[in-house]
Amino acid sequence: MTNPDDRIADGLPVTDESTAADIVDPEDVVLVSGFGGVGYPKRVPIALADADRDLSLTVISGGGVGGEIDDALIEANQVARRFPFQTRRISRAAINEDEVAFHDRHISRFGDEVRLGDFGDPNVAIVEAVAVGEDWLIPSTSIGHTPSFVAAADRLVVEVNRRQPRALEHVHDVYQRDLPPNREPIPITDPVERIGSPEVTFDAGKLAAIVETDRPDDPYNFREPTVVDTTIADTLRSFLEAELERNPTLQDRVHLQFGVGSLGNALMGALSEIDFGDRTVVYFGEVFQDGLLNAIDEGLLSGASATSLALSVEGQKRLFEDVDRYAEHVVLRPADVSNNPALIDQFGVVGVNSAVDVDLYGNANATHIGGTRLVNGIGGGGDFNRNCRLGIIALPSTAGGGDISRIVPAVPHVDHTEHDHSVIVTEHGVADLRGLSPTERMDAMIDVTHPDFRDDLRRYRDRALEDGGHVPLNADFVSR
Amino acid sequence: MTNPDDRIADGLPVTDESTAADIVDPEDVVLVSGFGGVGYPKRVPIALADADRDLSLTVISGGGVGGEIDDALIEANQVARRFPFQTRRISRAAINEDEVAFHDRHISRFGDEVRLGDFGDPNVAIVEAVAVGEDWLIPSTSIGHTPSFVAAADRLVVEVNRRQPRALEHVHDVYQRDLPPNREPIPITDPVERIGSPEVTFDAGKLAAIVETDRPDDPYNFREPTVVDTTIADTLRSFLEAELERNPTLQDRVHLQFGVGSLGNALMGALSEIDFGDRTVVYFGEVFQDGLLNAIDEGLLSGASATSLALSVEGQKRLFEDVDRYAEHVVLRPADVSNNPALIDQFGVVGVNSAVDVDLYGNANATHIGGTRLVNGIGGGGDFNRNCRLGIIALPSTAGGGDISRIVPAVPHVDHTEHDHSVIVTEHGVADLRGLSPTERMDAMIDVTHPDFRDDLRRYRDRALEDGGHVPLNADFVSR
Numbered sequence: 001m002t003n004p005d006d007r008i009a010d011g012l013p014v015t016d017e018s019t020a021a022d023i024v025d026p027e028d029v030v031l032v033s034g035f036g037g038v039g040y041p042k043r044v045p046i047a048l049a050d051a052d053r054d055l056s057l058t059v060i061s062g063g064g065v066g067g068e069i070d071d072a073l074i075e076a077n078q079v080a081r082r083f084p085f086q087t088r089r090i091s092r093a094a095i096n097e098d099e100v101a102f103h104d105r106h107i108s109r110f111g112d113e114v115r116l117g118d119f120g121d122p123n124v125a126i127v128e129a130v131a132v133g134e135d136w137l138i139p140s141t142s143i144g145h146t147p148s149f150v151a152a153a154d155r156l157v158v159e160v161n162r163r164q165p166r167a168l169e170h171v172h173d174v175y176q177r178d179l180p181p182n183r184e185p186i187p188i189t190d191p192v193e194r195i196g197s198p199e200v201t202f203d204a205g206k207l208a209a210i211v212e213t214d215r216p217d218d219p220y221n222f223r224e225p226t227v228v229d230t231t232i233a234d235t236l237r238s239f240l241e242a243e244l245e246r247n248p249t250l251q252d253r254v255h256l257q258f259g260v261g262s263l264g265n266a267l268m269g270a271l272s273e274i275d276f277g278d279r280t281v282v283y284f285g286e287v288f289q290d291g292l293l294n295a296i297d298e299g300l301l302s303g304a305s306a307t308s309l310a311l312s313v314e315g316q317k318r319l320f321e322d323v324d325r326y327a328e329h330v331v332l333r334p335a336d337v338s339n340n341p342a343l344i345d346q347f348g349v350v351g352v353n354s355a356v357d358v359d360l361y362g363n364a365n366a367t368h369i370g371g372t373r374l375v376n377g378i379g380g381g382g383d384f385n386r387n388c389r390l391g392i393i394a395l396p397s398t399a400g401g402g403d404i405s406r407i408v409p410a411v412p413h414v415d416h417t418e419h420d421h422s423v424i425v426t427e428h429g430v431a432d433l434r435g436l437s438p439t440e441r442m443d444a445m446i447d448v449t450h451p452d453f454r455d456d457l458r459r460y461r462d463r464a465l466e467d468g469g470h471v472p473l474n475a476d477f478v479s480r
Numbered sequence: 481m482t483n484p485d486d487r488i489a490d491g492l493p494v495t496d497e498s499t500a501a502d503i504v505d506p507e508d509v510v511l512v513s514g515f516g517g518v519g520y521p522k523r524v525p526i527a528l529a530d531a532d533r534d535l536s537l538t539v540i541s542g543g544g545v546g547g548e549i550d551d552a553l554i555e556a557n558q559v560a561r562r563f564p565f566q567t568r569r570i571s572r573a574a575i576n577e578d579e580v581a582f583h584d585r586h587i588s589r590f591g592d593e594v595r596l597g598d599f600g601d602p603n604v605a606i607v608e609a610v611a612v613g614e615d616w617l618i619p620s621t622s623i624g625h626t627p628s629f630v631a632a633a634d635r636l637v638v639e640v641n642r643r644q645p646r647a648l649e650h651v652h653d654v655y656q657r658d659l660p661p662n663r664e665p666i667p668i669t670d671p672v673e674r675i676g677s678p679e680v681t682f683d684a685g686k687l688a689a690i691v692e693t694d695r696p697d698d699p700y701n702f703r704e705p706t707v708v709d710t711t712i713a714d715t716l717r718s719f720l721e722a723e724l725e726r727n728p729t730l731q732d733r734v735h736l737q738f739g740v741g742s743l744g745n746a747l748m749g750a751l752s753e754i755d756f757g758d759r760t761v762v763y764f765g766e767v768f769q770d771g772l773l774n775a776i777d778e779g780l781l782s783g784a785s786a787t788s789l790a791l792s793v794e795g796q797k798r799l800f801e802d803v804d805r806y807a808e809h810v811v812l813r814p815a816d817v818s819n820n821p822a823l824i825d826q827f828g829v830v831g832v833n834s835a836v837d838v839d840l841y842g843n844a845n846a847t848h849i850g851g852t853r854l855v856n857g858i859g860g861g862g863d864f865n866r867n868c869r870l871g872i873i874a875l876p877s878t879a880g881g882g883d884i885s886r887i888v889p890a891v892p893h894v895d896h897t898e899h900d901h902s903v904i905v906t907e908h909g910v911a912d913l914r915g916l917s918p919t920e921r922m923d924a925m926i927d928v929t930h931p932d933f934r935d936d937l938r939r940y941r942d943r944a945l946e947d948g949g950h951v952p953l954n955a956d957f958v959s960r
Contacts (some may be wrong), residue, residue, distance in 0.1 A: 061926025184663035342822030348660025372949025414894035469852025
């Protein structure tokens with residue numbers, strides 16, 4: 001154990017990870033920091049996985065976390081319930097086998113729901129920090145729902161990670177909201193305005209243990225953009241340039257958001273090819289991914305607001321070496337601020353998110369294959385698709401090496417309804433659904449389907465139109 | 481024609497309804513006032529219906545309007561496109577036959593979408609008012625999206641209705657928002673705080689015609705509460721009383737919302753049976769229905785915020801005779817304020833809305849029978865279900881005189897997803913879905929199903945569980 005320093009204030013209960021893990025009781029509701037695969041606790045979850053105890057934990061994170069939690073702890077059968085959002089293979093498999101109970105919620109509302117006990121009474125929060133004091137901590141590479149979790153839990157365990165730079169505090173803007181009905185409007189009038197402090201504060205009596213670590217994040221790996229990714233990016237670019245011309249909300253400033261993942265990252269990276277004229281371009285989203293580093297370095301993006309620095313290993317290295325310069329442009333916020341419906345609306349955000357499949361009527365499935373098997377969390381997709389001025393869903397037209405159309409007659413699981421987003425983009429074009437009836441939507445969607453599947457969908461459409469109704473659905477489908 | 485008076489300022493272009501109707505070109509996009517079946521223009525739509533011209537109009541309202549528009553104008557085949565929200569038999573039939581193109585959006589976002597031309601470039605706004613001046617008007621029994629519509633349209637026709645009391649201005653609080661990205665947070669910290677003025681302002685050059693009328697609203701008729709309605713109200717009352725005890729956001733104040741319709745009205749009327757202790761109870765919703773008049777008169781409700789006085793003929797008479805007293809408690813707002821996600825969240829609203837059917841996984845269909853035939857609009861259901869602290873869906877467990885279960889394996893149209901609301905109530909009990917996995921949700925939902933259908937749903941559940949997956953769906957369903 002090292003001595004207290006600028007990372008850990010004097011007199012705090014520094015201990016080893018096994019001792020800290022013993023603070024967690026077998027059936028506890030455990031809240032962990034982390035979002036976008038970074039900023040989550042690492043040593044205590046491993047110690048819980050390795051513990052010679054039978055645990056039946058409820059584990060709750062703000063967003064995606066690493067293998068120390070969703071591989072090790074799940075494989076050790078120590079987790080009975082897990083909320084929300086999943087992208088890792090092992091945790092998804094356990095959920096799909098119904099070995100772990102799971103349900104998914106919208107990011108913006110989840111912190112409140114946890115505080116109010118919707119997922120059980122929160123016992124322990126385990127939080128990664130770059131520094132900790134008697135009644136404060138500074139989050140590391142993500143903020144996520146850490147402020148809500150620290151407020152909700154009875155006991156607090158802090159992992160101080162010396163590999164994460166202390167200077168991350170210059171990126172953070174922690175604004176902690178009271179619970180309803182006493183909260184005020186969030187007083188932000190510019191996407192990168194700072195209204196809080198770098199610190200998450202808590203009741204000193206909660207602080208049960210501090211563990212030191214230098215274990216790195218296990219962040220997402222982005223694949224190289226495929227030909228389809230870059231074709232989608234080109235299609236989106238042409239559409240956005242036309243929209244910039246005609247949309248009065250985009251004349252001086254453009255506020256953009258891109259969903260997490262390889263396609264989202266590729267789209268962020270393609271920003272430099274868009275002709276924004278002399279408009280100010282600001283990112284107001286949930287995750288800050290590698291693609292945005294270039295956009296900031298090139299001066300294309302004047303600022304970015306997010307809740308997670310969801311960078312690759314290389315991207316993280318680049319940011320860490322130059323934190324103070326990036327902190328002039330990048331603001332990290334709690335997830336209930338980064339994803340806040342009021343702010344997304346206020347800034348007229350143009351949001352681009354993905355889906356597993358979409359249907360001819362414009363409904364989108366972002367989470368389940370065949371309606372049953374969890375493949376992804378909903379994350380902030382609902383926050384942005386619903387509240388953006390222009391909600392765009394971008395996805396490749398096929399999956400399975402071209403064998404499966406992602407445009408289907410009717411999605412078997414609906415995460416985003418026909419009432420929410422406005423536009424669908426594939427590598428075959430743009431379906432601008434604004435103001436279209438279901439019958440018109442069917443034609444627009446067939447136009448962006450892969451050519452191999454258009455005839456099938458036309459046959460479906462013709463049979464559906466014979467059956468009639470405002471939303472023409474084929475009788476075979478309706479009869480179930 | 482009467483002379484100008486306190487209703488119509490001097491020198492304005494007062495004319496007859498046929499002349500006013502001629503201002504509308506055959507393919508115009510026409511925006512009409514009205515919400516909750518009241519406050520819509522009456523004489524000019526009738527004149528358009530009677531005109532010896534072939535019209536192919538796009539007609540856009542904020543919410544429900546009367547037969548002068550959705551019966552007469554539709555029956556005269558003068559409407560090609562109609563947005564959003566429908567409850568009337570004749571307009572629904574035309575939409576279900578695909579004779580009229582239709583699509584539905586969330587109320588809170590619709591005013592912006594219209595201003596930005598998502599449904600075509602707005603040509604004419606036809607608006608009912610209780611008074612009009614050179615560059616202002618005072619809405620009548622609803623505000624709805626009138627401020628956005630008046631801002632969006634090139635030409636403005638005002639129907640001044642002398643049957644609607646001038647004193648309605650004391651109820652109104654018109655706060656007009658700039659378009660993104662220049663809008664500010666809405667500065668309301670109390671649900672019935674006034675931040676605007678009674679007037680909707682406009683560019684004087686838009687005012688093309690004024691028509692006088694004393695034609696009454698054609699409001700909704702509420703049926704008498706059924707035994708099932710009152711049983712649902714009792715079930716809801718017990719649930720809410722328990723929630724008041726345990727929920728820290730409900731200790732001092734309770735902010736309630738009820739959806740439009742007979743069940744909603746019955747639930748509003750049953751408020752007086754709930755033991756709120758010494759809590760302040762305020763309504764923050766979309767429509768003010770008859771049930772709330774008693775609650776105000778009894779002092780149970782200290783105030784109410786809505787966008788429509790959606791009262792019955794008797795309720796309207798009662799309010800009109802005593803407008804100034806009710807105006808001390810009731811605030812009418814634009815629909816983008818009454819239904820604003822930020823305000824619904826800020827006040828921690830407990831919202832109760834209905835549905836056509838709900839499924840074992842918690843998804844809800846509020847608009848379509850069999851997935852195809854439009855039966856209702858989504859209205860503000862999405863605004864409230866998603867953004868309420870506690871989103872409750874209340875519905876009878878059966879339809880068709882008991883022949884059809886409203887709890888089904890999977891809804892054929894999804895308006896509200898499993899990620900949105902929290903609780904389902906029928907006359908058979910409460911399914912509190914908070915923190916439940918899909919498998920657990922199936923059991924909770926079967927418990928609130930009508931006993932006649934529970935065995936069927938149990939058989940479905942067992943087959944679905946054999947097929948497995950995180951969301952167990954039966955293979956027959958998935959194979960479509």
